[in-house]
Amino acid sequence: MAPSRRKSQPALTRAFFARDALSVARDLIGVVLLVDGVGGMIVEAEAYDPTDPASHSYEGRRTPRNESMFGPAGQSYVYRSYGVHWCLNFVCGGGGAALIRALEPIAGVEAMQRRRGPVKANQLCAGPGRLTQALAITGALDGKPLDKPPFLLKARTGRAEIVVGPRIGITRAIEMPWRFGMAGSRFVSRRFALKID
Numbered sequence: 001m002a003p004s005r006r007k008s009q010p011a012l013t014r015a016f017f018a019r020d021a022l023s024v025a026r027d028l029i030g031v032v033l034l035v036d037g038v039g040g041m042i043v044e045a046e047a048y049d050p051t052d053p054a055s056h057s058y059e060g061r062r063t064p065r066n067e068s069m070f071g072p073a074g075q076s077y078v079y080r081s082y083g084v085h086w087c088l089n090f091v092c093g094g095g096g097a098a099l100i101r102a103l104e105p106i107a108g109v110e111a112m113q114r115r116r117g118p119v120k121a122n123q124l125c126a127g128p129g130r131l132t133q134a135l136a137i138t139g140a141l142d143g144k145p146l147d148k149p150p151f152l153l154k155a156r157t158g159r160a161e162i163v164v165g166p167r168i169g170i171t172r173a174i175e176m177p178w179r180f181g182m183a184g185s186r187f188v189s190r191r192f193a194l195k196i197d
Contacts, residue, residue: 008157009032009154009155009156009157010154010155011147011152011153011154011155012031012146012147012153012154012155013074013147014072014073014074014145014146014147015074016074016153016155017073017074017090017091017092017093017146018073018074018092018093019073019092019093020047020049020092020093020094020096021047021048021049021092021093021094021096021097021098022047022049022096022178024047024090024092024096024098025045025046025047025098025099025178025180026045026047026162026180028042028045028090028098028100028180029042029043029044029045029156029160029162029180029181029182030042030156030158030160030182031153031154031155031156032106032152032153032154032156033100033103033135033151033152033153034107034108034151034152034153034154035135035136035137035141035150035151035152036136036149036150037107037108037152038107038108038111038112038134038135038136039103039105039106039107039108039135040103040104040105040106040107040125040187041103041104041106041156041182042100042102042103043102043103043104043181043182043185043187043188044100044101044102044179044180044181044182044185044187044188044189045098045099045100045101045179045180045181046098046099046101046168046178046179046180047092047096047097047098047099047178047180048089048096048097048098048099048178049092049094049095049096049097050094050095050096066079067143068091068142068143069089069091069095069096069097070095071091071143072091073091073092073093074090074091074145074146074147075090075091075143075144075145075146076088076089076090076091076141076142076143076144076145076146076151077089077090077091077097077142077143078132078137078138078139078141078142079139079142080139081128081129084129085128085129085132085133086128086129086132086133086137086138086139087099087128087129087132088100088128088131088132088135088137088141090146099128100128100131101127101128101131101168101179101188101189102125102126102127102131102181102185102187102188102189103124103125103131103134103135103187104125104182104185104187105121105124105125105134105187109121109124111136112124112125112134112135115133115134115136116130116133116134122186122187125187126187126188126189127189128189130189160182160183161182161183161184162180162181162182162183163180163181163182163183163192163193164177164178164179164180164181164192165177165179165181165192165193166178166179168189168190179192
């Protein structure tokens with residue numbers, strides 16, 4: 001069941017992110033993400049932590065690219081994937097992060113369509129690169145606090161039925177079921193097997 005959007009949704013604080021990446025990524029499903037007023041409900045996210053060989057913070061390896069992952073929880077980590085697409089992550093406690101993989105568009109859909117071109121609504125933000133293009137996210141937002149403009153994150157209301165599965169687009173630790181999605185959503189980047197969390 002999708003969270004209700006009718007009730008008032010309080011903004012998330014940094015305390016929400018000061019937990020392990022698995023808990024944060026799971027709890028992000030149903031949260032509303034807006035960037036300069038444009039965005040929607042998070043329907044897919046992946047967890048990465050420093051014990052995970054697929055994580056940029058694995059074994060505490062710091063580089064200029066991943067420096068934001070070692071900053072305070074509740075800030076953004078934006079990097080370019082394979083030199084092509086920007087990816088948006090939320091920094092969690094202990095050097096972990098949650099990759100935002102897909103949104104159900106709610107606000108500023110016309111702006112998203114201008115940025116993405118003539119695509120179906122369920123493809124506007126289905127995948128990390130499409131999402132950042134639709135929301136005009138670039139490396140300029142790396143390291144920015146998530147509780148201040150241009151970001152606004154609104155807590156979900158009600159319970160979300162969450163499905164889990166392996167992460168996408170990685171070559172290490174591919175067996176870990178650290179991808180979370182909104183059950184039944186047509187806005188996810190790739191369908192899930194029917195494993196309910």
